[in-house]
Amino acid sequence: MKNCPVVRLIKQTYHHGDLRNALVSEALKLLEQEGAEGFTLRDLAARVGVSHAAPYAHFEDKNALLAAVAVAGFQKLTAYLETAIKDKSDPAEQYVRMGEAYVCFGIENPALYTLMFASEELPEQRDRFPELKEAGAAAFGALSGMLDSMQQSGFMRQGELDGFGFAVWAHVHGLTSLIITGRAECAGDCAGAGIGSAEEAIRMSLLGLLHGLKNPTTA
Amino acid sequence: MKNCPVVRLIKQTYHHGDLRNALVSEALKLLEQEGAEGFTLRDLAARVGVSHAAPYAHFEDKNALLAAVAVAGFQKLTAYLETAIKDKSDPAEQYVRMGEAYVCFGIENPALYTLMFASEELPEQRDRFPELKEAGAAAFGALSGMLDSMQQSGFMRQGELDGFGFAVWAHVHGLTSLIITGRAECAGDCAGAGIGSAEEAIRMSLLGLLHGLKNPTTA
DNA sequence: TTACCAATCTTGACAGCGGTAAGTTAGGGG
């Protein structure tokens, strides 16, 4: 094998050098190309130019690899959310901007977003990747921090910040998830503008929720 | 084979008679037992007592089988939602009841719910199962119908019913999805009541959204 | 009744997947 010229052409070194990061970043590309189905360890390894067993030197599992990808996704999302409100000061505008940015991130990276919120249903599995939990919490922290600053600036009423954050998170996550899975058209059977009306619907529902959370609950 | 007494004991007939329905209903059980991972056609077939290739006489694909299961799930959900408000007349109570029922359904059938909202990301795949689309639309119809009656009774303001429905659907779906995937604890780091506070958070956010949608948007 | 047909189910095979074990390569510290 050491004399195989073809292999020599493709890869100069036996040791890759940075396989772990290469796998994660290539996985991000592969994920959006092939979708969450069809995502194969062997395919990924071939793309990076290593054998199908090489990833096991850096990841215990396929799930561990996917968890690392999801962590990268949450970091991307966090940065995306914070960038969206960087040069905005008006509380309501910050709120809408971040909400729209959240949904936008999901639309632009549907397979990644789906992976990030994949079930990992077993309680055992949930505790397997603490970094994943942290990365998710950091993304939620961006949202929560924005709401916190809204409260401190007197825009929203005090109290129950955690509940507010959860409600807003659930709302934008629900919007994103429904749009990604194609239920948006199902809901709005208005044979109209399409994307334009979807943006309007998102803005409307975001503002509706904000308005309701701003003021004390009636019932 | 026709003389094998063991097989004779287990199954009396060569032809199952109602294999299609048996597969779907057994799949519903198997799904909650094993989770969406670990769900295997061969396992399912063995449980029903047929060979591993028998399902292909009734379903083109594993995805087709799963689609049928998802259809059954949506029918279950629709019935669940309608039952929840059957003997209630107060608009706000209907709203909260149905919202809580929606979330409750997801919590009680997490794997099924996840399957129902699984990506089927490819646009081609999305159009493959029209009954699935219809069943999903029917579930949304229960929600939308409830909102419609709220409007007709003068409780909510007129207009943009589709947008309202989508916003409410997104909200309850987001709540359900986050709870199922274990993000609820991540958001509420309040080391308190747990389930009790989650129910309170759900109710609060539902009422918040309702309040915001009831009244004209300020911004 | 009998013969046959089409649907249903079984058996056996295939490629591709995730994962493991044993051997190979090579960079880096003694």
Next chain:
DNA sequence: CCCCTAACTTACCGCTGTCAAGATTGGTAA
């Protein structure tokens, strides 16, 4: 310079979805 250890390859295993070919039956027509 050697060798040790991490990184990587090769070969293999069991399992999966899927397909093709044959066996089995209920029902239909003669």
